[in-house]
Amino acid sequence: GEPAKWVSMVTARTPTNIAVIKYWGKRDETLILPINDSISVTLDPNHLCTTTTVSCSPSFDQDRMWLNGKEISLQGGRFQSCLREIRARAQDVEDEKKGIKIKKEDWQNLHLHIASYNNFPTAAGLASSAAGLACLVFSLAKLMNLKEDNSQLSAIARQGSGSACRSLYGGFVKWVMGKEDNGSDSLAVQLADEKHWDELVIIIAVVSARQKETSSTSGMRDTVETSALIQHRAKEVVPKRIIQMEDAIQKRDFPSFARLACTDSNQFHAVCLDTYPPIFYMNDTSHRIISCVEKWNRAEGTPQVAYTFDAGPNAVMIARNRKTAALLLQRLLYNFPPQSDTDLDSYIIGDKSI
Numbered sequence: 001g002e003p004a005k006w007v008s009m010v011t012a013r014t015p016t017n018i019a020v021i022k023y024w025g026k027r028d029e030t031l032i033l034p035i036n037d038s039i040s041v042t043l044d045p046n047h048l049c050t051t052t053t054v055s056c057s058p059s060f061d062q063d064r065m066w067l068n069g070k071e072i073s074l075q076g077g078r079f080q081s082c083l084r085e086i087r088a089r090a091q092d093v094e095d096e097k098k099g100i101k102i103k104k105e106d107w108q109n110l111h112l113h114i115a116s117y118n119n120f121p122t123a124a125g126l127a128s129s130a131a132g133l134a135c136l137v138f139s140l141a142k143l144m145n146l147k148e149d150n151s152q153l154s155a156i157a158r159q160g161s162g163s164a165c166r167s168l169y170g171g172f173v174k175w176v177m178g179k180e181d182n183g184s185d186s187l188a189v190q191l192a193d194e195k196h197w198d199e200l201v202i203i204i205a206v207v208s209a210r211q212k213e214t215s216s217t218s219g220m221r222d223t224v225e226t227s228a229l230i231q232h233r234a235k236e237v238v239p240k241r242i243i244q245m246e247d248a249i250q251k252r253d254f255p256s257f258a259r260l261a262c263t264d265s266n267q268f269h270a271v272c273l274d275t276y277p278p279i280f281y282m283n284d285t286s287h288r289i290i291s292c293v294e295k296w297n298r299a300e301g302t303p304q305v306a307y308t309f310d311a312g313p314n315a316v317m318i319a320r321n322r323k324t325a326a327l328l329l330q331r332l333l334y335n336f337p338p339q340s341d342t343d344l345d346s347y348i349i350g351d352k353s354i
């Protein structure tokens, strides 16, 4: 009679991460190998995150994927690299209750259906690809019963999107650039877990939810090709900051942490400006937020809040504790009053066109 039709399914949720020492520039575009180490903090999984369900069934006749409910193409080389790496490590799966028995060689022919949701604006410089690719790799690894640990999985996620490798861990994470040409040692390690420094509060001001104009991938390619500053940054500046940042995290030294995070964000944007043609990710509102935080920190005599901006105008602010976070929110609402109270737009500051 009819062969048994079954579906095997795994759902995972992965938070995004925010770099405090930035990744910008690759030495290998295909394997996604960076020109410097980077350090990030992974957000609370209840907030900015991707939820992904991966499934396989003998009744699926092709690989398909939906992002926020809309079908997207899986032809891209990066997705295919991740899938190839995962399939190569797939193991036997057996679930007697559901009548599922998959031999590892079967994975080469079983097709996948993948549904992924971001609960935040995609590609607006809020590291959506980081959470997305990390979640995809993690859920596929569970579906196919991989034996690899999170660090080894991070080296696979890296090939989907560089910053994704840092979302395989919570807390503070370092992406070690590695030395090997094949990328085997370019992976994420956890520096401290999420409980280590839990007084910190992260506040994100969505300055604009529009998609960014220059993708990170092409932006960093242009930077490596045209900026004279990027080599100085990668070789001289970042290695020292990585050591200092690890130390600041270990000691929960907020003044050092804030100084390093702010100056590294500023240097990343300086390197973007040094790219030809220049890349502008921050806008006037971003600059006003920096001034506001700098003025406050100076008035207090010691940093209360750190800021960092990625490939977009949105501000990520890290307050030293809950009390400071409450004061920060007050200041932001006073200086950047919401422009509409009708819908989600009220969370978007400074961009009248939205």
Ligand code: 2P0
Binding pocket: 018, 019, 021, 022, 023, 024, 032, 038, 127, 129, 130, 160, 161, 162, 163, 164, 216, 217, 268, 309, 310, 311
């Ligand atoms: C970071 N960003 O360290 C830096 C800071 C943006 C600014 O990683 O080409 O999406 O997929 O490796 O990871 C954004 O770049 O780029 C990024 P690809 P990715 O978070």
